[in-house]
Amino acid sequence: MKGKCLLVVLCVALLLFGCSVRQARVFDKKFGPERAVSRVDMTPGEDITYFEDIQPILENRCSACHSCYDAPCQLKLTSFEGLDRGATKLLVYNASRISADDPTRLFVDADTPSEWRDKGFHSVLNERTQSPDINLENSVLALMLKLKQKHPQPMDELLPQSFDLSLAKTNNCEKSEDFETFEKRYPLWGMPYALPGLTEEEHAAIMEWIKDGGRIKAQEAASSLATDIVRRWETFFNGESLKGQLVSRYIYEHLFIAHIHFEGLADREFYRLVRSATPPGEPIEEIASVRPYDDPGVSTVYYRLKKTPAVVAKNHTVYHLSDAKMARYTELFFTPEYAVSSLPSYDPETAANPLKAFVELPAKSRYKFMLDDAHFFVNGFIKGPVCRGQVALNVINDHFFVLFFDPDKDVISNDSAFLADMSENLALPGERENTLNIPSVWFTYSRQQKKYLNAKEEYLKSLHTDNIGNDVTQIWNGDDGTNDNAALTVFRHFDSATVLKGLVGQVPKTAWVVDFPLLERIHYLLVAGFDVYGNLGHQAVTRLYMDFLRMEGENSFLSFMPSDQRMGMRNSWYQGARAEFRNHLQNPMLGLERETGITYTTQDPKAEFFDKVLAHIGPVTPQHDHLNRCLEENCTLAGDTQSEITTEKALRRITHIKGARTEMFPDVTFIRVVTPPDQEDLAYSVIKNKALSNNSFMFGEERRRRPEDDTLSIVRGHVGNYPNAFAQIPLEEVETLVDHYLKVKDRITYYLMARKYVIRRTSPTFWDEYDWHCQTFLKAHPIEGGTFDLYRYIRIAEKADGTPTEW
Structure with missing residues (x-):
C-alpha cells in the first residue's frame, strides 16, 4: 500500500513538473527567454517613481506580512532589493532539517538578481522581453494585485473559510507561467492576502510602475554630515593596535544585528556594522559568514558601516552611537591598564566562547558595555536574528522581570581570572555548529554547567563566611539612577515577545537576576551563535542549553528571597513529576544555607523585593505600575x-x-x-x-x-x-x-x-x-x-x- 501511495505521489510530482516545463516553453515562445534585468539607474518614468510613489505603498500595505524571515516565499517588500530578489519555495523556518541550509540573507548572501536566481529565487517582475504589455502579463506582483481587483474579498462580512491563516500554512510561490492554475484554484487569494485590497490610486500607481519596467534611480549619496560621522567611526573601529583590533571585534560581535542610529542624523536613517574585506574609503565587500565569529577568510578584517532600511518593528533593534558613546568606549576599553598579547583564533572552540576569546579584555569593562544598553541586548535575545520562534520562546515564561548584579560589587562579574579558569565549563553549543547527537551534546554541556555552578558556589562560600548572602544593594541601580536599563520586563506572545524598560505588569511568577557571565552566554547562545538556517540538532541543543541559563537567572533571583521559601517557590515553577525529576538532575539549588541580607516585613517577599529594588534604582525607573499594580x-x-x-x-x-x-x-x-x-x-x-x-x-x-x-x-x-x-x-x-x-x-x-x-x-x-x-x-x-x-x-x-x- 505504501509503495502504491509513493508511486502516486511521484507520478503527480512528475506531472506537475512536466506541466511547469511546458508552460515555461510556452512563455519562452510568447514573451522571450528569461534573463535577469538590471533595473537600477535605468531612466524611470516621469510620473511614477519608486522611492516617492511605490515604496510607501509597499511599506504600508505589503511589508505588514512580507518582511523578515517569515515573509511568505521569502519575498521581502521592505526594500527595492527585496522586491528585485523575488520569491522562492525554500523555507527559512524548518526545525526538521537534517543538515543546515545555505543562508539567503538579503543584502548579505547575494547582491544581484542573477546571483539570487542561482540560489533558487524567481522574479516577481518581468524578466523576459521588456515591453509595457509583457511587463504586466509576466509579473507575479501585477498578477497578484489584479487578482485581488477581480475578486475582492467581502466588505462588512466575515472572511471566507477558504483562507488559510494558520502559522504553518503552505506558501504558494508560483511563477508567472503557473499563475493561471493558481488563479483557478484560489481566486480569492490575491494580494494583500486575506485583507482589504489597495485603493484604486495605489493599484494604478504600482501597475504603471510595473508597466514602465519597474525601473529605479540609484539613491542619492549620503549627506556630508553622515559621511563625516561614518568616517570617524570607521576610523575608531579600525585601529591598528592589538588592543584596538580586539575591542572592535568584541563590539562587532555584540552589535552585528543592530540597526545603528547616529546622533544628529534623520530619525529613520540606520546603519549596520559589518565585516568587510575592503578598508574605509573603498566600496564595502561584506564578509558573508553565517556567524559573526566565523573565520572571515581574509588576512585583514575591516569594520565598516553599511546603510540599511529599517521598517518593521519585529526585527528593529536600535543601538545609538554618539560622541558620548565613543568616549564611553574609550573609558571602558582603552583607559584601563591591561595588555593584549595576541588576537584569539577563529577556531569554533575559541571563537564561540566569549569567556575564552576575549579573556584579555577586563570582565568588568565588558559587563558595563552590555549593561549600558541592557534593553538592546535583552531585546536581542528576544528578537534575535530570527524575528520569531515558538519552540525557542517557550523556554521563557509569558511575563517576567529582569534585573542585574551591580558590576562594582558582584565578585563573579569582576573576577577575570576566575572566569578565565572557568572558560572551558562555560563553552556554548555554537562551537558544535550543527549536530545530530543531541543526547550526548546535552549531557556534556549539562555536566559543564554543574561544574561551573559548583565552583561558583565554593567561591562565594569563601567570601561569605558570615553566611549572609545577597541584599538589594547587590542589584545594579542604573549607575546611581542615571540609566533606565536597570530593570526590564519581558512579555511573551506565543512565538514573539517584547522587552520594556521598567517593571511593568502584575508581580510575575518568576524573575531573573543576571550577572556578566550569564548575560554574555545568553547573547552568544541566542544571537551570535544561533543559525536560523541550522539543522534540527543545532536548534534543539540551543533550546536545551537555554534551560540551564534561564534556571541560573531564576536561582540568582531566589537568592534574594527568604531561605525557607526558596525551594517552595522554585517547586511552584516546575510542577509535574517529569519536570521535578529533570529539575533535580540539572538545576541544583545551591547556596540554600546563606540567608538573604534583606529584612522582609510582609507575607509577600517577592512583591516587597521588587518595591525595594525600585526604591534602590530611583526615579529614572517608574516607581509603580499605575495600571496593573495600583x-x-x-x-x-x-x-x-x-x-x-x-x-x-x-x-x-x-x-x-x-x-x-x-x-x-x-x-x-x-x-x-x-x-x-x-x-x-x-x-x-x-x-x-x-x-x-x-x-x-x-x-x-x-x-x-x-x-x-x-x-x-x-x-x-x-x-x-x-x-x-x-x-x-x-x-x-x-x-x-x-x-x-x-x-x-x-x-x-x-x-x-x-x-x-x-x-x-x-x-x-x-x-x-x-x-x-x-x-x-x-x-x-x-x-x-x-x-x-x-x-x-x-x-x-x-x-x-x-x-x-x-x-
Whole structure:
C-alpha cells in the first residue's frame, strides 16, 4: 500500500513538473527567454517613481506580512532589493532539517538578481522581453494585485473559510507561467492576502510602475554630515593596535544585528556594522559568514558601516552611537591598564566562547558595555536574528522581570581570572555548529554547567563566611539612577515577545537576576551563535542549553528571597513529576544555607523585593505600575489628561480578569480610544499572560498549560509587534467595553464583544485603523518604532447559525 501511495505521489510530482516545463516553453515562445534585468539607474518614468510613489505603498500595505524571515516565499517588500530578489519555495523556518541550509540573507548572501536566481529565487517582475504589455502579463506582483481587483474579498462580512491563516500554512510561490492554475484554484487569494485590497490610486500607481519596467534611480549619496560621522567611526573601529583590533571585534560581535542610529542624523536613517574585506574609503565587500565569529577568510578584517532600511518593528533593534558613546568606549576599553598579547583564533572552540576569546579584555569593562544598553541586548535575545520562534520562546515564561548584579560589587562579574579558569565549563553549543547527537551534546554541556555552578558556589562560600548572602544593594541601580536599563520586563506572545524598560505588569511568577557571565552566554547562545538556517540538532541543543541559563537567572533571583521559601517557590515553577525529576538532575539549588541580607516585613517577599529594588534604582525607573499594580483608589501619572484618567480608571478593571476566562482573548489587542476632536486619540495594549506548569520541555506546551493562572495586563501605548486584534472605542463607551470584557466567559460572549468593537479583516476601515496604530507608535518612538506585522491578525468567523467558530 505504501509503495502504491509513493508511486502516486511521484507520478503527480512528475506531472506537475512536466506541466511547469511546458508552460515555461510556452512563455519562452510568447514573451522571450528569461534573463535577469538590471533595473537600477535605468531612466524611470516621469510620473511614477519608486522611492516617492511605490515604496510607501509597499511599506504600508505589503511589508505588514512580507518582511523578515517569515515573509511568505521569502519575498521581502521592505526594500527595492527585496522586491528585485523575488520569491522562492525554500523555507527559512524548518526545525526538521537534517543538515543546515545555505543562508539567503538579503543584502548579505547575494547582491544581484542573477546571483539570487542561482540560489533558487524567481522574479516577481518581468524578466523576459521588456515591453509595457509583457511587463504586466509576466509579473507575479501585477498578477497578484489584479487578482485581488477581480475578486475582492467581502466588505462588512466575515472572511471566507477558504483562507488559510494558520502559522504553518503552505506558501504558494508560483511563477508567472503557473499563475493561471493558481488563479483557478484560489481566486480569492490575491494580494494583500486575506485583507482589504489597495485603493484604486495605489493599484494604478504600482501597475504603471510595473508597466514602465519597474525601473529605479540609484539613491542619492549620503549627506556630508553622515559621511563625516561614518568616517570617524570607521576610523575608531579600525585601529591598528592589538588592543584596538580586539575591542572592535568584541563590539562587532555584540552589535552585528543592530540597526545603528547616529546622533544628529534623520530619525529613520540606520546603519549596520559589518565585516568587510575592503578598508574605509573603498566600496564595502561584506564578509558573508553565517556567524559573526566565523573565520572571515581574509588576512585583514575591516569594520565598516553599511546603510540599511529599517521598517518593521519585529526585527528593529536600535543601538545609538554618539560622541558620548565613543568616549564611553574609550573609558571602558582603552583607559584601563591591561595588555593584549595576541588576537584569539577563529577556531569554533575559541571563537564561540566569549569567556575564552576575549579573556584579555577586563570582565568588568565588558559587563558595563552590555549593561549600558541592557534593553538592546535583552531585546536581542528576544528578537534575535530570527524575528520569531515558538519552540525557542517557550523556554521563557509569558511575563517576567529582569534585573542585574551591580558590576562594582558582584565578585563573579569582576573576577577575570576566575572566569578565565572557568572558560572551558562555560563553552556554548555554537562551537558544535550543527549536530545530530543531541543526547550526548546535552549531557556534556549539562555536566559543564554543574561544574561551573559548583565552583561558583565554593567561591562565594569563601567570601561569605558570615553566611549572609545577597541584599538589594547587590542589584545594579542604573549607575546611581542615571540609566533606565536597570530593570526590564519581558512579555511573551506565543512565538514573539517584547522587552520594556521598567517593571511593568502584575508581580510575575518568576524573575531573573543576571550577572556578566550569564548575560554574555545568553547573547552568544541566542544571537551570535544561533543559525536560523541550522539543522534540527543545532536548534534543539540551543533550546536545551537555554534551560540551564534561564534556571541560573531564576536561582540568582531566589537568592534574594527568604531561605525557607526558596525551594517552595522554585517547586511552584516546575510542577509535574517529569519536570521535578529533570529539575533535580540539572538545576541544583545551591547556596540554600546563606540567608538573604534583606529584612522582609510582609507575607509577600517577592512583591516587597521588587518595591525595594525600585526604591534602590530611583526615579529614572517608574516607581509603580499605575495600571496593573495600583494599590490606591485613584492611580494617575503626573500630567495625565482627563481623558487618560477616565480611560485608565475603566481599563484597570480588565486586569482583574484572571483564570480560564482569559483563554477567550487574543495574545495582543491594541485598543484605540477615540477622544474629542481637539484631543489626540489614546492607544493601549491588552496582553494575555499564559501560565505553564513548567518550562522544562521543548514540545507539548498545550499539555503544560495552566489557564487557571492566566492573567491580563494593560499597558499604555503599543506592546507587541504582531497584533492579533484592533479594538476601537469612543471615550464615552470605555466603561461599556470593559463591562463586555468582564462578561466574557466563552467563545460566544467574546464574539459578541468582538463583533461590536474589533476591526475585522474585511472592514472597509481596516487600513485606516492599521495606519493610525503604526503612525501613533512611530510618533511616540520616532527612532525605535516600526510598522506592525499582520501575520497573526485574528479571523472572526461564525457558522451559518451565527455562532462563532474560530479567531
